[in-house]
Amino acid sequence: MSEPTSSLQYATAEIEELRQVFQPVFDQVGKGNLDREKDRVFPHEQVRRLIDAQLGAIRIPRSLGGFGASLQQTFQLLRELGAADPNVAHVWRNHLAFVEDRLNAPRSPATEVWIKRFLSGEFVGGGWTEANNGTYADIRTKLVPAGDHWLLTGAKFYATGSLYADWLDVLAVNPEGVPTTALVKADQPGVSLTDDWTGFGQKTTASGSATYTQARVESANLFPATERFAYQGLFYQTSLLAILAGITQATLRDGREALLNRKRNYGHGLAERAADDPQLLQVIGKVSALAYGADSALFTATAVLDEVAHAHIAGDAEAKKQRLVEAHVAVTNAQIVIIEAALQATTVVFDALGSSGVSETLLLDRHWRNARTLASHNPRVYKERILGDWHVNQADPTKAYGLPAGQSE
CATH class of the missing domain: 2.40.110.10 (Butyryl-CoA Dehydrogenase, subunit A, domain 2)
Known part of the structure; x- marks a missing residue:
């Protein structure tokens, strides 16, 4: 077997092991989220907790001191962080992308320096x-x-x-x-x-x-x-999709809790207790299905991204080229599905809650505002066109961007 040319390796982590490490930190991050939203308090402490827990090393192979996570596992965890606080999750987008770039890069003393920096807790923004x-x-x-x-x-x-x-x-x-x-x-x-x-x-x-x-x-x-890693644009986009899926999950969580806490129902409702009203339960069921669809789309697309990384590890340029096309299609499909799910869930949830649902104490509007803001990155109308052109005319979706790594504005 030839010597690997990059620091990228096949994943060795188990998702439950990763959750045991990071979910307690995510839970801590989630505390105070409402107050930070209300008062626009920057989460310096929360970001530092995640740095100290070495979230930035999640993709670094275990043999080099990291957790050895797959891309699919990484984005699952980012989704869970997004459910706790989508602002904090978004802060990690640039850092995780640059780590991925250095793992894909040819091995060199300079690359080793960067991996040591990541492991020591140095953080990348920009x-x-x-x-x-x-x-x-x-x-x-x-x-x-x-x-x-x-x-x-x-x-x-x-x-x-x-x-x-x-x-x-x-x-x-x-x-x-x-x-x-x-x-x-x-x-x-x-x-x-x-x-x-x-x-x-x-x-x-x-x-x-x-x-x-x-x-x-x-x-x-x-x-x-x-020379940046070939799926860079897809990585950036999938980071946003993971956070959107997290927001959709948080909408289900908060909508369910708000319905349980409703003290009264309308006179023309179907039950005296709001939480027993079949129509209101139907709304929460719809939000649940939307969250499920978002999670499923994210899970499927990130599996295809892992195939691109595997082709890079194997040094198979032809397979990598084909996997990139498949990944562009998969991530574009996921973008359309997840954005629609997030925007719909964060809107219809209010149909189950009545006037109490718009209270600034609950701040449920933050879910729609955050989802709408994230969904405005790389507008989906263009992505729908690119996807349609691929289906009808076999137009290469990797050629739609200004840089080879597929970074779109």
Whole structure:
């Protein structure tokens, strides 16, 4: 057997083992979620608890000091974290994606340094989206050489997780115009992070602006964007889908509890006790089915993602290419199913609750606001078109994006 060329390995973890480690931490994260939502309190303590529990090492193989989880297991856990607090879950998107990138990268001393950083609790945030209406076709963030290092200047928006991070993953172009990702130390001169996110949902993800003014970047921390792992865009998208599935599960949880706590029913209801009313029970049953559909779609799509990773481990370029097409189709299908489930569940749940359901004490509207915000990433109308084009014309769904790794805005 040939020597592996990357640090990626077949999964060795069991999901119940992982849950035993992380579910108690997720439960702690869930406490205080309502107060943080009401007062826009940033969950620094909660993110740190997860870092200390080594959630960031979940995909690192056991032989290298991590948990050895599969992609399917990773996204199952992210779904469960999303049910506890979707803001905290979203903070992990950039970090987990960069860990996956370093695991896919060829083995080298620089890669080993990054794996040690992950294991020691160093956290990655950042963003690729250009501020000031820039696009991936018009990247205005620049890298210029400065002796033995580089200087980064530019502005980004949607810099999710940046306020919690030690490192920022930034997309720029070098003097030759080559798209390059730079890992920038967050606590240095020339880096300015601003909490100016104005969205009505996902309010504490630190998804505001990041401005770089000749920020120092070491040469070892530059990576050509075209060499990022092939399923990067799918990983980013599936992270959002996992959180949306978590929100749908949380809607079922909170809707069931709110119905049980209803003290009275309408005069034209079908039972004196609201929790005995068949029509209201039907609503909760519908939310349950929507949550089940979201979970099933996530479970199916992430199994296909694991097949892409397996082809990479095996060094089978042809199989990897085919698995990527299948994964794009699977994740796109899942996106359409999960977004629909989340938006419908977070709306219809109020039909079971009456006027008491809109109380700011319950803050059940947070589920719809958070779901709607996440669903607005990578709009599904485009994904429906891409999926239809594949079915009818066999158009390659991997060619729809501006970068080979499939990162869409």
